[in-house]
Amino acid sequence: MPKVLVSDKLSETAVQIFRDNGVDVDFLPDVGKDKEKLLEIIGQYDGLAIRSATKVTEKVIAAADNLKVVGRAGIGVDNVDIPQATAKGIIVMNTPFGNSITTAEHAISLLLSLARQIPAADASTRAGKWEKSKFMGVEVTAKTLGIIGCGNIGAIVADRAQGLKMKVIAFDPFLTPERALDLGVEKVELDELLARADFISLHTPLTDATRGIISAENIAKMKTGARLINCARGGLVDEVALKEALESGKLAGAAMDVFEVEPATDNPLFEAPNLIATPHLGASTNEAQENVALQVAEQMSAYLMHGAISNALNFPSISAEEAPRLMPFVKLAEMLGSFAGQLTESGIKGVRIEFEGHVADLNTKPMVSALLTGVLKPLLGDVNMVSAPVLAKDRGMHVETVNREQQGAYENYIRLTVITERQERSVAGTVFADGKPRLIQVKGVNMEAEITPAMLYITNEDKPGFIGRLGTLLGNEGVNIANFNLGRVESGGDAIALINIDGELSDKQLATIAALEGVKQAKSLKF
Known part of the structure; x- marks a missing residue:
């Protein structure tokens, strides 16, 4: 029987939900304020249910030998060290819609x-x-x-x-x-x-x-x-x-x-x-506090008893068996979404996601969630792989998926098409044998580019001398080029440059690049 510690003030009804679902629960609402006591006892629990008083720090996570899930009754998780929890394989859940x-x-x-x-x-x-x-x-x-x-x-x-x-x-x-x-x-x-x-x-x-x-x-x-x-x-x-x-x-x-x-x-x-x-009273009603408490108890019970994951901030809904094959494509999907989201400047009506090859036979739902997370995060910020489909639906975004057998040169690929009020734009990628995601097409232009933490995206006129001017400018600005990837629709038409750089560009540097002769659009991308 899994065991949960409730270390903050949750309602008795929420505590009873754990028991009704077959979960052993200790209701110690003052422990969250006692750091030493929490460190002393956390090792015996599979789950930790909190509000804002309990601080789930690196020390707490290190001492939590059996902890599998942290559930936050509410939306804010500033009191949880999510990177450390993720590194230790601990799911972090919240209740984003209860307030x-x-x-x-x-x-x-x-x-x-x-x-x-x-x-x-x-x-x-x-x-x-x-x-x-x-x-x-x-x-x-x-x-x-x-x-x-x-x-x-x-x-x-x-x-x-x-x-x-x-x-x-x-x-x-x-x-x-x-x-x-x-x-x-x-x-x-x-x-x-x-x-x-x-x-x-x-x-x-x-x-x-x-x-x-x-x-x-x-x-x-x-x-x-x-x-x-x-x-x-x-x-x-x-x-x-x-x-x-x-x-x-x-x-x-x-x-x-x-x-x-x-x-x-x-x-x-x-x-x-x-x-x-007023002192941050937005969520301060009896009903809201009760709703999020009941919700977190249901979510944690479902995970501990049945493995179901909902409203997780650091993990998609993926089974242990499929994870090794699926995770590289989940990573690719989120990067494709982030790439498109950072470049989209007008309202999104919908997205079309095409899975081709062996990837189409996998569980594509986590990939869709990851892709929507990437698309929405640049403007919405608080998005995770579970909440992203809900947020997309709330905004009336139509999400279409297409699965088909291999037709082109690549054994597997994912193509995302973002449909706005003005146009359609697509980006496609694949996972190579080394497990790393690659871009293989942007706006219909074939090009191969590795996705790195900092990138510069440029659309420009395909005219002689442009690459030299751009390289010189980046050198003068102290920007080191790790890789330079090019593609074009036709000779003399529009071209695309994807440049992997060391470090991020300042707003001033980006403005200087955008003003360079021949540049039509310049965007700094972060992954």
């Missing part, structure tokens, strides 16, 4: 509080004042709500806002026109949303692409008198720029549930006028 309704409702609560200045009016009235004229509010009916990030939580916010008779517009590169129609929202580009919205609510993960999305530059594009709500991630907002916008009257108000540094006990924003601040 959605609660977070969406908190955003709507803050929106209404901003519209009517409820916190300030409450404080004034309790102070013995009666400043009725000071707290003149605005109606939300017929106002425009701009949602940045229209995934699971954003879609719920849109639904609730429509119930308040608001006009909802949304910016999300992965939101298809069909999905937008289903949600009853108008899909727009970011600049249009900033210019039109009376209220703006953030529901996007924090990634390189979204960090500081509410910048001084973008605040300047907003309506004068607009109001901002952030229940997503603190780093999405330039807090200095927001403070200045509130003080100048550019924005009429802001409501922040998350901050760049938490706990936010001394934030300059607190001095700004018309600010509502």
Whole structure:
């Protein structure tokens, strides 16, 4: 009988779920705060169920001789050393969708509080004042709500806002026109949303692409008198720029549930006028806490008793028998997805995945999940091989798979075609005998290239002298070329260069490369 330690405060119902599924469970909700005690006893457990208090550090993992799974009741896993867990073969699960309704409702609560200045009016009235004229509010009916990030939580916010008779517009590169129609929202580009919205609510993960999305530059594009709500991630907002916008009257108000540094006990924003601040309460309801606790107990029980894996952050659904043959193709699939995702700049309507040769006879589901993870991660950040298909479905992405016998020169290959609102673009790869993934085709251009941690992708005019100019420029910039791969459609037409480089390019270096004569597009790729 597998044995689980519950080291944080989970409900008795969740603890009972373990027992009902045949799992032996120790409910010790204070052990998570006692590092020495946790280190002393962790070696006897197969599973560890936690919230945020327990820190699953490298030391804890090293002492966990029998541990097979860590289950986090909630979405954040900052308190788990995932690389160390992965190295030791420990599955790390979370519950990414259990807080959605609660977070969406908190955003709507803050929106209404901003519209009517409820916190300030409450404080004034309790102070013995009666400043009725000071707290003149605005109606939300017929106002425009701009949602940045229209995934699971954003879609719920849109639904609730429509119930308040608001006009909802949304910016999300992965939101298809069909999905937008289903949600009853108008899909727009970011600049249009900033210019039109009376209220703006953030529901996007924090990634390189979204960090500081509410910048001084973008605040300047907003309506004068607009109001901002952030229940997503603190780093999405330039807090200095927001403070200045509130003080100048550019924005009429802001409501922040998350901050760049938490706990936010001394934030300059607190001095700004018309600010509502709450201490990261997005998931803080009895219902949400119960939901994620029950969910993690079910997931961990299913894995320990039957080997089923769901919402794992570090492992796809793969059996032990098929892993040696499958894992190289899973790695290839994620790299192909990441390659395409980093190059895609418009909304994705769907993807088509073709498996040809012996790979088509394998379990392709993990490969599809890995590929979608790669496609979605550049913009969504918090994506794993289990949640990726759900996130793709939430955004109305159509996923088509094709399996067929070998037809071309390669014994096995995977081709990914990304279908956007403007075009279709494909990338294909295979696994050679050495087990390493290779690119074999990009946008219909045949070329062979090894996938390395840092790469430079360039489309250029196929004219004499270009390679020399590019090589000289990279040398002047101190960029070392590990490998240089070329392909073209036809002589004098468009060409593609894939360059394996040592180290990552700075934004300045990339801009210099993009300005080189003959370059049509330059992208820095990271794997």
